[in-house]
Amino acid sequence: MSNLSLDRIGRLAPHLPPYSRPTVHVAGTNGKGSVTCILSSIFLASGLTVGRFNSPHLTSVQDSILINEQSISFEEYSLVRAAVQSADQEHGTEITTFEILTLVALQVFEKLRVDVVVVEVGMGGRLDATNIMPDESILLSLLTAVDLDHQTFLGNTVELIAKEKASIARKNKPFVLGIQKHAAVENVVRSVVEQTGGYFIATHLAQRRAWDETIDGPPPPTFSLDAESFSPPPAQPITFTNSVFPNNLSALLYLNGAHQVENLSLVLTVISTLMTHPSCASRMPNDFSERVLENIQAGIRNATWRGRLSFHRLAVSSPIPRVITVLADGAHNRASSETLASYVSNLITMLDGNPQARILRLTYILALSHSPPKTPRDTLSPLFAFRSGIQLSIQTKVAAVRFTSPEGMPWITSVPPSEIAATVRESISGAGLWVASDEGEIQGQLESALEWATAERTEGEDGVHELVVVAGSLYLVADFYRLLARQEANPI
Incomplete structure (x- = not known):
């Protein structure tokens, strides 16, 4: 069963090598996986070594832990897991399966000294095992769309759920809120972030635009479901206005569904925050902004997320x-x-x-x-x-x-x-x-x-x-x- 608490993992973590990788922490009800995927794709296209932790896994448990978009090997997973379990047995902490997996992921990322890590919350936020990461490792936290789910653990209203999820906010660090369906979410989240001493940032919405052959190339073929001559729905052309992107950003998003434009909007707000906020910019490579400006369109275009449309x-x-x-x-x-x-x-x-x-x-x-x-x-x-x-x-x-x-x-x-x-x-x-x-x-x-x-x-x-x-x-x-x-x- 899910047993939300930081007590067990909090007792064990000090007995393992400390975690220090620059990390983006992602909470939310829907869209967490898509956001981590787009964000990681942009980092990777920009030449960074990227760790990513998602849950639940898809076909095998090591699918949860990615380095540069590739699952870690079973050998690497088994080696690090054995070390975590040995420490657990030695100190009698009796951590849960998900807590073990979380510590394995963090230990792998630390061992490989990756440039940046994107971590998805398992459930909730405040008491989720991923919230054991130290403040100094967090670049920023973010919250995707909040809705009713896991009410038994998180509360029966969107407001209560939003409060639990927003509680990954860290003092003196930015917190970016994604586009929300429920108006009540913003006030709750803003209050939590301010009480924590973080910096609240609202997502700026990207816009759909018409296909432009000078930017996007030839128009895609007509959509067909016929498997022999299958032609997928066309990519979504978007434009995003922000002072960090000269002359606006135009890109093609291949993730399916109109909701992905909102997820991309959150990612682009996160990227612009990483480029400009003093607490983030000091932790990123010196030429991070230049790399992003050169490669962000490729990062958006390359983003794929199995099992979501x-x-x-x-x-x-x-x-x-x-x-x-x-x-x-x-x-x-x-x-x-x-x-x-x-x-x-x-x-x-x-x-x-x-x-x-x-x-x-x-x-x-x-x-x-x-x-x-x-x-x-x-x-x-x-x-x-x-x-x-x-x-x-x-x-x-x-x-x-x-x-x-x-x-x-x-x-x-x-x-x-x-x-x-x-x-x-x-x-x-x-x-x-x-x-x-x-x-x-x-x-x-x-x-x-x-x-x-x-x-x-x-x-x-x-x-x-x-x-x-x-x-x-x-x-x-x-x-x-x-x-x-x-x-x-x-x-x-």
Whole structure:
């Protein structure tokens, strides 16, 4: 179980080599991963050695700890973990699995003397294990969008949750607040930061702009979901006005979804703060600003984040061997489901404008983590509120499955598929439904759901597009990536 406290890790940390790397600390409900990814990509493009810590891991535990966007080796992870566990046993601190992982990450970054580190909070902020980092290591703290999630641990209102998350603020250090849906968040956060003695900074919003061939190159091909000739949605052209960027910053953002413009806005406000705030600039390399100005567009363009509105091609063998398009998204709460639903609606609008498209077969494969008081209805109801096509006929199906419990976290369990199915029946009428077993073997449920999702296809169907959306839990997305890796190793 999650046991939020700094007591155990606070007793153990002094017995390990001290942590001193210049660090950006990232809290929030939604968008933390995307923000860490864009930020790290800009640092890397600017020639810095970059450590990044994200949780939960995707397919293996060392995925949480990245050096220059590459997972650390199992050997490196095992070596440092053994040292942390040995210290834990020697001093009888009995730290949790996540606390061990956090200390392993910090020890790896310290050992390799990386130039800069980006650390994502696990849950909350004030009592999260990552908040053990000393004040002197923190460049700045930031807070992405705040919404209801983990209420059992963080409080039942957005204001209480915001207070917990903003409590990573540090004295005499900047604190950057991202764009918020809930107006109450800013006052709460501003108060926490001021009481801490930090510097509150509000994010300046980047703007969408039209595609400009002189800046962006030739326009992208027309969007198509057909897996054989798949053409992804175009990059999002943005412009950002700030005194540190002469003549404004124009860039292309390849992360999917309108919400990513808000995440990018937060990142760019962070970057401008690192370049100008005295407490930050003194810790960065002397030529940091020059490097950023030369390379920031490449950093934004190169940012990718698996499992967040990510398109993939998957081979299926039934009823006819072919390739299908899969959209993987770890939407696990109401706010992220609303984001996914909005994105799917945009895809439908784009496809509706394609005169060759007649039918969209849209299948959701869903699993959820058991996380009271959050209910399946809370998370899933936004998914089925998408708009219909005008000329496009949309055929919707839903499969409910369970996921494999993540390594080292046996307490994380799936909501029974029968409960997901009950929510689907209440939310959408006329949809095809496939429900995996609530008990017994989990292995094979995702594969069976994919087989069911693609069983209707016949040869020679003109104008029929298929999209399978794997969502509801990042742990299900991880199962999908493991399946994809097996397929790439052993093609059909």
